[in-house]
Amino acid sequence: MEDVVVAEDLSKTYLVAEKDPGFLGTLRHFVRRRYKRIEAVKGVSFRLRPGEIVGFLGPNGAGKTTTLKMLAGLLYPSRGRVRVLGYAPFERRPGFLKRITLVMGNKAQLLWDLPVLDTLRINAAVYDIPEPEYRRRVERFAAMLEIEAILTQPVRKLSLGERMKAELMAALLHHPRVLFLDEPTLGLDVNAQAAVRDFVRRYAREEGATVLLTSHYMADIEALAERVILIHRGRLLFDGGLRALVARFAPYKEVRLDLEAPLEPAALAPYGEVVGVEGQSARLLVEKPRLTAAVARMLAALPVRDLAVEEPPLEEVIGRVFREGRLG
Amino acid sequence: MVRKLLAFLSVYYAHMTVYRGEILFWLLSGLAPFFFMAIWVAAAREGLTDRDPLSFARYFFFVFAARQLQVVWVTWTLSEEIKNGALAFKLLKPLDPLWHYLAQHLAERGVRLPMILVLVGVFWLLYPGALVWTGPGALFLGLLASLLGFLLNFFVAYVLGLLALWLEESTDLYNAWYVLFMLFSGYLAPLDLYPEAVRAFLFWTPFPYLAYLPAALWAGEPVAGAGRAFGVLAGWTLLAWLLARGLWRAGLRRFSAMGA
Amino acid sequence: MRYLRLFGVFLLTALSARMEYRANFLAALVIVLLESLGMLFGLFLFYQNGYDLGGWRWQEALAVMGVARFLEGVFASWLNPNLQKISERVQQGTLDYVLLKPVDSQFWVSVEGFAVWGLPSFLVAGLLLAYAAGTVGMNPLYLVLALALATLLFYALAFVLATTTIWFVKLYNVVNFLGAVLWNAQYPVSAFDRPFRLFLTYVLPVSFMTTVPAEVALGRKGPGFLVLLALLAGAFLLFSRVFWRFALRGYGSASS
Numbered sequence: 021m022e023d024v025v026v027a028e029d030l031s032k033t034y035l036v037a038e039k040d041p042g043f044l045g046t047l048r049h050f051v052r053r054r055y056k057r058i059e060a061v062k063g064v065s066f067r068l069r070p071g072e073i074v075g076f077l078g079p080n081g082a083g084k085t086t087t088l089k090m091l092a093g094l095l096y097p098s099r100g101r102v103r104v105l106g107y108a109p110f111e112r113r114p115g116f117l118k119r120i121t122l123v124m125g126n127k128a129q130l131l132w133d134l135p136v137l138d139t140l141r142i143n144a145a146v147y148d149i150p151e152p153e154y155r156r157r158v159e160r161f162a163a164m165l166e167i168e169a170i171l172t173q174p175v176r177k178l179s180l181g182e183r184m185k186a187e188l189m190a191a192l193l194h195h196p197r198v199l200f201l202d203e204p205t206l207g208l209d210v211n212a213q214a215a216v217r218d219f220v221r222r223y224a225r226e227e228g229a230t231v232l233l234t235s236h237y238m239a240d241i242e243a244l245a246e247r248v249i250l251i252h253r254g255r256l257l258f259d260g261g262l263r264a265l266v267a268r269f270a271p272y273k274e275v276r277l278d279l280e281a282p283l284e285p286a287a288l289a290p291y292g293e294v295v296g297v298e299g300q301s302a303r304l305l306v307e308k309p310r311l312t313a314a315v316a317r318m319l320a321a322l323p324v325r326d327l328a329v330e331e332p333p334l335e336e337v338i339g340r341v342f343r344e345g346r347l348g
Numbered sequence: 349m350v351r352k353l354l355a356f357l358s359v360y361y362a363h364m365t366v367y368r369g370e371i372l373f374w375l376l377s378g379l380a381p382f383f384f385m386a387i388w389v390a391a392a393r394e395g396l397t398d399r400d401p402l403s404f405a406r407y408f409f410f411v412f413a414a415r416q417l418q419v420v421w422v423t424w425t426l427s428e429e430i431k432n433g434a435l436a437f438k439l440l441k442p443l444d445p446l447w448h449y450l451a452q453h454l455a456e457r458g459v460r461l462p463m464i465l466v467l468v469g470v471f472w473l474l475y476p477g478a479l480v481w482t483g484p485g486a487l488f489l490g491l492l493a494s495l496l497g498f499l500l501n502f503f504v505a506y507v508l509g510l511l512a513l514w515l516e517e518s519t520d521l522y523n524a525w526y527v528l529f530m531l532f533s534g535y536l537a538p539l540d541l542y543p544e545a546v547r548a549f550l551f552w553t554p555f556p557y558l559a560y561l562p563a564a565l566w567a568g569e570p571v572a573g574a575g576r577a578f579g580v581l582a583g584w585t586l587l588a589w590l591l592a593r594g595l596w597r598a599g600l601r602r603f604s605a606m607g608a
Numbered sequence: 609m610r611y612l613r614l615f616g617v618f619l620l621t622a623l624s625a626r627m628e629y630r631a632n633f634l635a636a637l638v639i640v641l642l643e644s645l646g647m648l649f650g651l652f653l654f655y656q657n658g659y660d661l662g663g664w665r666w667q668e669a670l671a672v673m674g675v676a677r678f679l680e681g682v683f684a685s686w687l688n689p690n691l692q693k694i695s696e697r698v699q700q701g702t703l704d705y706v707l708l709k710p711v712d713s714q715f716w717v718s719v720e721g722f723a724v725w726g727l728p729s730f731l732v733a734g735l736l737l738a739y740a741a742g743t744v745g746m747n748p749l750y751l752v753l754a755l756a757l758a759t760l761l762f763y764a765l766a767f768v769l770a771t772t773t774i775w776f777v778k779l780y781n782v783v784n785f786l787g788a789v790l791w792n793a794q795y796p797v798s799a800f801d802r803p804f805r806l807f808l809t810y811v812l813p814v815s816f817m818t819t820v821p822a823e824v825a826l827g828r829k830g831p832g833f834l835v836l837l838a839l840l841a842g843a844f845l846l847f848s849r850v851f852w853r854f855a856l857r858g859y860g861s862a863s864s
Contacts, residue, residue, distance in 0.1 A: 537653055
């Protein structure tokens, strides 16, 4: 099948005005402005196949949102080529807009003073959804998200979690085939996060939709995405499966120790990189080739009550990649 | 206190220069006196009254100037900050928020004044001879009247803004105050053209002192009972200030009760 | 047809949101009545002394005021709430959501909102125009056409000004400025001293929104001026569309 999203050499440069603080800075700014070129995205290329759910990761300011906006047609790329469902996004043709959606965790499309249903009704008119079909979809989504009871309450009275669920409902009412989700779980508690995740996964599976999502919560990525794209300072660092990412950037295993008596970190250091010591439990990262030998030596030399070997948490792996800014 | 105020002014001045475009268009939205001047000047050329066209030009120019010195927006700021809860942060500071708002208005005048000077130039070209020097006394008294008028306006706006604690929307009330001002202050026509009975009544209201009094002083027109005029103006200003203080106290209790 | 339906949905939605603000409506009613009385009094000051504002009968001058009031109603009901919101949408980044809808974005940002407190102005406009029509006579068809064209011209001009807020987010007052100029043009344009007459005709074509429509409806000017109005309105509408498209190209959409 045809790729749903194609990005080739995608780049975006902004001009930003600068001002020094204080009165003199103001005057100087008034007379003559300095501009700084900010290259938010530099030559990023990737493709998404139909039905894929892909995690889009990077620290703040890495260029994730800028890329998503170029894909959704809100920003005009400075360089490179984008195609989504065969359309050039920036032309924003109706056929394109009816098949995509963009959800931004920090921006609301719901009408603040009105019940959720009013926004949904407007969207139904906008996307030409016939009345019976509209009812069916509202019923189905509300049941999936378990928010039937709040649809008639003004949005300003809703909790953050309820509001995000309602945002998703409004954003998916027209059954888009491509979903761009920018931090959809931002600020939500664990339960609401899980609910949003389940909903996205179920929607994508049932509709065969393609999803590109950014999130700061690795749990989101682990639960939803098989493939991840890493971007750092505007450049693509990695594109591939989650397992491959861990294998490539984290040739480590995490060893968890449960000790008879507390030990100083220095006592553990010879066996691997100490990640954390808390009373009688400790965590170490050990390179895979040395793992068997290190475990054997620890069991022999330390007062070990229990020992477990695990994959390191994704957060740590990703954090390590970005700290080192390493290119694959 | 002086040091604080200077620091405020410097920061708020920087802040206001960011809004220079906004201030410019606000200034341009206040050109009504010139349009009414244009009608009265045309009427005077036809011999409608015994005033000559230039005296109308002069009068309305100074009405405009007085108004520009008195523009306030604190009603909007207050009702906005009450609604979104930003006022709470200001209450945590060991300084009455009133000083913040006052400093903002003063700083804004600093950005507005150069723009007014440009307008003075344009006016000078269009109506040469309309602007005459009427002496330092007139200048001082006109400025004094404008300053008192600004404070009156500011406190009234402050009171109306605080009402947002009790009412859904209080900016409408300021609009009502503004409409009354336009009609009764001599903003649209010199008050000496109003019927005698209307005028006698108006001089007990605060409105004539916001536009007519400073404009007439600056233009060097005879102002009957200037001493009484300043007395009434000062009285209204004092009243508005007292009302603002009282409502502020009541408002603090209300604000903490609302838990906003 | 679809856009007409959407317009209806917007209107109903805005109305249901605003029903809570009955007090605002009442306040607006009082303010508009007061203001209109004041403007009538201002007009009366001229006519009591036998001055005719450059050749206008009292009733005819009231017709100009009626047209201006009508546009004031359009301004307060639609233009002001919607166009001021454009800069808010840019600042908060919610313009993104409008752009992603398969609906013309200019249409959306122009008519989504509606404020009930514009309605009293329509009431006053109706009274003034009815009085003028009853006393000196007006061609109702010409009046309706002229009002519609004046509305379009006014809208297009206001929209162009509002579009600049895409670049200058802080220009919250730019739409108010046009409202203020319109407010000043409640009197026939011939009443103004020459530089202002020229300004109102050629710099900001406000006299085409108030004086000319009244003149056509009153029969002081021939129906040919309707064609002129239509051309002018059409040209400004076209320009507003081109300008909006152009502005969107430069719209960065608030980052992150």
